[in-house]
Amino acid sequence: MLEVKGLVAGYGGGEVLHGIDLAVDEGEGVVVLGPNGHGKTTLLRAITGLLPPRAGHVLLDGKEITRWRADAIAAAGLVHIPQGDLLFPEMTVTENLLMGAYHRPTWSERRARLGRVYELFPWLEERGGQLSRTLSGGERRMLALGRGLMSKARLLLIDEPSLGLAPLTTQQIYASIQKVKDGGMSLLIADENANHVAGLADRVYLLETGSLVREGPAGELLRDKALLESYLG
């Protein structure tokens, strides 16, 4: 479904990604593992149009979307749940969720979509009137995930789902992502902890200093402790 070919991206004078080749199939859970600062966030930003790539191609169902604007890419179904959540701070929980359904066809289905998100995170319904800036870190992450699910996503790109969360909340977040995947959603997750993503991953890429150095089925790669240790420390 998603194909990335020779993607080069960076900021200012620096090049962060040096030609990335990657693919995600329908319904597949793909994880990009790599230590901090090696380009995971840059990779997701370059795919979803927040950072225009310098070279290479991004294809969705074989169609070139490389230089599309971020909002057009989101409307096409590549939905990016960014690092730091980026909620709308002065909007309520419900309003944040509704903005996830901004795209026309989803706006008319927003009630049904809300229902599905509330099934995953029931507290979102009870506290719908609360301003999102008053939420705790774990609540913010769940709201960001819920907001992403309000859209007509075909592929969710999630940037470090557990960043800055307590162990218990981390478990909760991955359990909810697992449910989303079981519902048939394709996933591209950037993470630095192999243990967290073991259940979600069908295939794993290892990212090091801006290049993908290994690729393989999750069962194989994630069992190779020596290999993971040498890359992730």
Add this chain to the structure above:
Amino acid sequence: MSTQLVQAVWGGILFGSVYGLMALGLTLVWGAVRLLNLAHGAIFVVGSYIAYFVVSRLNLPILVALPIGVLGAAAFAYLMHLIFIRPVIGKPGFDNSTLIATVGISIAVSAAAILIFNPEYKVIPPVIGGNFTVSNVQITKQGLLVIASSLALFGLVYLFLTYTRLGMAIRAVSQQQEAASLMSIPVVRTYGMVIAISGALAGLAGVLLSPFFFLNPNSGFNPMIQALIVTIFGGLGSVRGALVAGFVLGIFESFVEVYYGVAWAQPGVFLLIILMLILRPNGLFGIGEVRRL
């Protein structure tokens, strides 16, 4: 009731709603686009001259000229966005280049108005004529219309921003632009929409006020300066702030004028602003850098 008191209250509410109406457009654009639109007064003038043209040259009634003037002002504002604002969005130097561009547009508009219509004062007829007196104070029906329109527009803008899909998108863009684009909200198109709405508000203010102050190529300047003061007083980017500050300043100015003389009105307002900014540097409903719309 004494004539003076009625005079002060009436003048204050009238000034207040005018200031609020102009400030509403400024504060919307600042909140969403982070653009200090110094062409707001020019847009006011464009709307007024279009209405004047429709009334005096095409001999159509003011009720036809009013919507044409409002739409013309919105179109002019949108054109300004396309030519001068959109190309520099997200580029370094956005603040400086848009400040200079909007000042330039103001100068160009007043020069164009002189060339096309000559510098003489023009009269636009009121939408509703007639007046009545309360305690010897003349209350014009047009004045009541201005007050009602201003309050109604504040209500409409509030409902629009709170409950509609597009209004919510404007708030989303103003609070977290990157996330807005990830929610498939077209950010730049939303900017254009806000600027056009703000232009319509300025145009409406222009057409409704010209029967009071007459119309000349620079008649948008004073309302814009007052609106800037109101916007700063109420807190840049705050809709509620623009409403409250508009009335606070309008009534304050009117009372000073009636009881201490016209000469004290402007200095009094500035003194109040200075005090206010010492006490609350972000304005009444100060939203600072973090909070917006």
